[in-house]
Amino acid sequence: MKINFILIGVLFIACAVCGCSSQAKNRALSAVITEPSEASNIELQDAIASLVGQKQILIAKDAFTQNNSLTIERMAHRAQNGQLINGRVIEKPQLFYLVIRDGQCIVKNSESNEEKILQVTKCRVQ
């Protein structure tokens, strides 16, 4: 009987540790891009464009290299005289995060929580 209790206890601890380990393994951590390249930039542009339902989007080459967030705004359309067509913007910009989970770089929309796994892009925990 005593042995059974010990076994159950060991099993419980083992499961708990296992669970913790699994949880840590699946946890998404803030990340930054380590080796930005033409290919990673194209991949990032395609991923974010896909997340916002656009065909293309312009992202700078150093995006996500200094910090894990990126703001996306509507392009600045201008009238013939150079003035912004909409110079009084009420619409909130969209925010994206770069995270790393299970060794994979993932770009994530902060509002919708939709995400895309980046295959080519290399990143590390921030």
Place this chain on the structure above:
Amino acid sequence: MKLSLNNSVNKTLSAIILTSTVLLSACGGSNGSYSTTTSNTYTWVAGTFVDDSKLDNLCIGTSNGSALTEKLWLRSWSDDTYLWYNEIDDQSPAAFSISDYFSELKTNALTPSGKLKDQFHFSMSTQEWNLLNQSGASLGFGINYHFQQKDVSLAIPRKITISYTDPNTPASIENISRGTIIIAVDGVNVESADDDTSIATLNNGLFPESEGQEVVFTLQNFGESESFDITLIAEKVVSTPVQHVKTIDTDNGKVGYLQFNSHIATAEKGLVDAITDLEAENISDLVLDLRYNGGGLLDLASQLGYMIAGEATIGKTFEKLTFNDKYPTKNPVTGSTLQPSPFHSQTIGFNAGLLSAGQGLPTLNLTRLFVLTTANTCSASESLMNSLRGIDIEVIQIGETTCGKPYGFYPTPNCGTTYFSVQFKGENEQGFGDYADGFMPSQTPSFQSEVQGCVVVDDFSKTLGDETEALLAAALIYSADDSRTCPEVSANKQARHAFIPNITDSAFILEDKRPQSVFFNNRIVTPK
């Protein structure tokens, strides 16, 4: 997403003759199953309007839509939400194309100075309007151009001057400085170009469409006669909206200066850092350089208002939106009750990785502010000026008349086109928002849209933030004592109305047609 317009209940449905033929035919005998076919026909009747929601997306080329239904939608939508709906001449749409009809759905009234009251009536494809980019990112060289229109009658030549460059861009790396004149682009002379091919070459060089595109600029430094060639390679560049933050020692204490170019998301961190630094320097005055700031996020203007005036903004209105008289208490687009928006005293966290939301903003707690302006100072920048004046912060304007845009709109799509029609006006704490002619600096202001200050023309001979640059120098002179002295250079000049290019021939326009544009779409005309 289509914005629905609520509460248009007062519209007279009988205004549009609606012929509905409902054909019901029994199927399957007595089992009670029916198929229904509905055919609606809308026509124009002067002075009467159908609810625009009934005309939503009844598009040309579809089974239930036509050019007429698209035009009738525009007409009803304008009648419902256009700020000056009762100044529209209700014409039959029959003789107009859809886009031409939209152009008619606006007021032709003039401002007190004689310019068109509504110069903000636009449309573009919804696909183009929906294009996004990283905040501040674009393809180019990091150059901000100032275009001078050619005017034969006044013997003014076409001229492109570099107003400023952004740091860490091809232009700044090559030490191309403010005031540099662009003589030629890829061998085409800017001043004399007068044919399609030449204009196309200029456009292609000024506004590159592909990364790696090499462009040969023939430049002339300010005040020099010799020109030189330099090749720049287009790349993705990111603008720096807050630049040249500095303090200047004067006899009356330290004066802070900052150049604020655009109300984009990344400016939040830049402004907080700048104001934090200036607060630590215990400045007694601030010169805010808005001369190239055409607006953007209103929330940023509200935050900056707090960061300048601090306690004076508590409980006060930054701006209140007012719509047409059909909607005295309700926003016709969102349906929400109209309420004044306050000055934001906390961070919003537009880029939370750089600056998280909910932190208290720094503030200078100033009671007066110097703003440097040109005709490019517009929209949210004017809103900032107006809101501070509304809470009795002394705003002193140095420079030229601002663009005059107290108006705004909710871009509204229909049938693949997004329409921009003025729907609201922004008013300050005191209910003032009538500055369609722009804010004009004046030593003896007599109208509310005239602002105490000095008329000074933009000075390309000096870098921005240079204490001898004409606008900043004038602000420093003005702030030095209570005599409110303006520099002599501006003594004989009158406050000018906002510059609107005289575009007469679209065939010879220099313009940025790229969808990723964040450059000025300035256009230059070769008069025939």
